[in-house]
Amino acid sequence: MNVTVTPALALGDDALILSHRLGEWIGHAPVLEEEVALANIALDLLGQARVLLSIAGDEDELAYLREERQFRNLQLVEQPNGDFAHTIARQLYFSTCQELLYEHLAAGGSELAPLAAKAVKEVAYHRDHAEQWTLRLGDGTEESHRRMQHGLDALWRFTGELFEPVDGLDVPWSALHDTWTTRIGSLLRRATLTVPEGPKSGAWTAGAGRQGLHTEPFGRMLAEMQHLHRSHPGATW
Amino acid sequence: MTTIAPDETALEAVFDATVAADERIEPRDWMPDAYRASLVRQIAQHAHSEIIGMQPEANWITRAPSLRRKAILMAKVQDEAGHGLYLYSAAETLGAGRDELLDMLHSGRQKYSSIFNYPTLTWADAGAIGWLVDGAAITNQVPLCRCSYGPYARAMVRVCKEESFHQRQGYELLLTLSRGTEAQRAMAQDAVDRWWWPSLMMFGPPDDESAHSAQSMAWKIKRHSNDELRQRFVDICVPQAEALGLTLPDPDLAWNDERGHWDFGPIDWAEFREVLKGNGPCNEERISRRRQAHEDGAWVREAAAAHAAKQGEATR
Numbered sequence: 001m002n003v004t005v006t007p008a009l010a011l012g013d014d015a016l017i018l019s020h021r022l023g024e025w026i027g028h029a030p031v032l033e034e035e036v037a038l039a040n041i042a043l044d045l046l047g048q049a050r051v052l053l054s055i056a057g058d059e060d061e062l063a064y065l066r067e068e069r070q071f072r073n074l075q076l077v078e079q080p081n082g083d084f085a086h087t088i089a090r091q092l093y094f095s096t097c098q099e100l101l102y103e104h105l106a107a108g109g110s111e112l113a114p115l116a117a118k119a120v121k122e123v124a125y126h127r128d129h130a131e132q133w134t135l136r137l138g139d140g141t142e143e144s145h146r147r148m149q150h151g152l153d154a155l156w157r158f159t160g161e162l163f164e165p166v167d168g169l170d171v172p173w174s175a176l177h178d179t180w181t182t183r184i185g186s187l188l189r190r191a192t193l194t195v196p197e198g199p200k201s202g203a204w205t206a207g208a209g210r211q212g213l214h215t216e217p218f219g220r221m222l223a224e225m226q227h228l229h230r231s232h233p234g235a236t237w
Numbered sequence: 238m239t240t241i242a243p244d245e246t247a248l249e250a251v252f253d254a255t256v257a258a259d260e261r262i263e264p265r266d267w268m269p270d271a272y273r274a275s276l277v278r279q280i281a282q283h284a285h286s287e288i289i290g291m292q293p294e295a296n297w298i299t300r301a302p303s304l305r306r307k308a309i310l311m312a313k314v315q316d317e318a319g320h321g322l323y324l325y326s327a328a329e330t331l332g333a334g335r336d337e338l339l340d341m342l343h344s345g346r347q348k349y350s351s352i353f354n355y356p357t358l359t360w361a362d363a364g365a366i367g368w369l370v371d372g373a374a375i376t377n378q379v380p381l382c383r384c385s386y387g388p389y390a391r392a393m394v395r396v397c398k399e400e401s402f403h404q405r406q407g408y409e410l411l412l413t414l415s416r417g418t419e420a421q422r423a424m425a426q427d428a429v430d431r432w433w434w435p436s437l438m439m440f441g442p443p444d445d446e447s448a449h450s451a452q453s454m455a456w457k458i459k460r461h462s463n464d465e466l467r468q469r470f471v472d473i474c475v476p477q478a479e480a481l482g483l484t485l486p487d488p489d490l491a492w493n494d495e496r497g498h499w500d501f502g503p504i505d506w507a508e509f510r511e512v513l514k515g516n517g518p519c520n521e522e523r524i525s526r527r528r529q530a531h532e533d534g535a536w537v538r539e540a541a542a543a544h545a546a547k548q549g550e551a552t553r
């Protein structure tokens with residue numbers, strides 16, 4: 001399948017893949033309220049993905065018939081769920097960035113503006129949900145503190161890619177990055193957690209999703225996601 | 238029989254009159270202990286069924302074959318979690334907390350609907366569950382909207398609205414498969430073949446063997462007998478199956494002009510009892526997974542409680 005790489009495709013893939021990962025939680029969440037909340041976030045993201053991928057082409061062809069190297073999502077969003085703290089860390093990093101990005105896009109005049117304007121309200125909720133849990137887990141028990149810190153540390157190296165320029169998007173990336181760093185820093189301090197050290201970018205493994213290079217777990221995830229659709233070529237569902 | 242103190246006789250008369258007048262019993266009203274216990278048992282089993290019922294369908298979320306179907310299925314499973322929440326809240330109004338009830342589920346002292354001990358083997362099973370299992374649930378639950386206990390009746394009004402969405406979506410999923418390729422059609426027929434009889438068992442044992450029915454009817458918790466509801470469900474499904482272009486796996490299905498109902502073949506109650514006893518295809522998996530999720534989440538719930546306690550101290 002030939003695919004033209006556009007901003008809608010890149011952002012659509014982010015939403016699609018993170019939604020899928022969150023969907024894996026359904027039936028396993030630590031408390032019933034979180035079954036509802038995680039599904040809610042997954043559904044919002046899937047809704048965004050469907051709008052964005054439909055701007056880029058046919059949503060189902062793009063989701064189900066592309067090869068791994070043709071996906072343009074950030075490596076952060078494809079990372080396996082890990083424990084609940086790991087999932088919250090991933091969501092915190094992503095939603096904080098997505099909110100800043102969508103606020104900016106909503107104010108602009110690109111074809112993504114209407115979607116961004118609608119989605120930014122959803123994303124604010126996702127970010128708030130992740131912040132509340134970061135506070136609870138960070139300043140909860142010793143075990144939750146350790147797990148939360150571990151999740152933040154483990155995913156830190158994927159955060160540099162959040163602010164790598166996307167071709168065709170006119171966004172002040174480094175300014176957004178600064179705001180993101182400030183917000184994450186003050187939240188983690190309130191949560192009695194430490195801002196991770198170490199590189200956020202540089203190593204190719206942690207920053208090439210936008211070029212179509214992904215991590216090992218991604219292929220397995222796609223195999224599961226795509227197999228039924230691909231087993232029945234041309235069928236309507 | 239327990240002896241009733243004189244002042245309880247008066248209270249019981251008020252209770253009986255309220256039920257007789259088809260008015261609602263509310264949490265603060267006096268009610269017989271047996272009425273309370275019977276409601277807790279029924280509402281808890283219902284709540285447990287909602288959350289265990291998430292598993293067979295969640296099994297297909299990550300493999301849903303189109304983004305539209307994926308969104309519908311995720312929203313459906315999310316609704317079931319929501320139903321669990323309303324129902325645990327309804328049980329709470331009777332003094333039965335969620336933690337206590339979950340313990341009863343995890344230790345096998347309370348049950349959930351046996352239907353969820355059957356596996357979802359293909360995508361079409363998501364459709365068959367929506368059409369048949371949600372369909373049977375609606376048939377069972379619509380009369381519960383008039384149940385004598387107010388909080389349960391009100392929860393059922395919300396739940397039934399959503400279940401009827403699920404039923405239509407399941408039907409539409411099967412219709413799409415039935416009109417699709419040969420392989421899709423076969424998948425749909427196979428799913429209906431596997432889910433039809435277990436769905437009929439959802440109404441519970443035949444009336445002459447039903448342990449709790451008579452008292453529940455007297456208290457207006459229940460309004461119709463198991464067999465009446467089962468017949469109603471069969472009568473609804475037969476024409477729907479025909480419209481779907483799928484057959485129901487019962488050679489004895491025949492319209493009975495005299496009764497004005499569809500006759501159907503004998504149900505395998507031995508299978509029902511075995512599944513109820515724990516010997517169904519997925520009993521072990523469903524309850525293990527539920528326990529596992531609960532255990533894995535323990536540190537999260539502890540953290541939330543510890544954090545809330547710290548916040549409470551800070552604002553004091």
Ligand SMILES: [Fe+2]
Pocket residue numbers: 287316317320396400
């Ligand atoms: Fe339900």
Ligand SMILES: [Fe+2]
Pocket residue numbers: 317371399400403
């Ligand atoms: Fe349902």
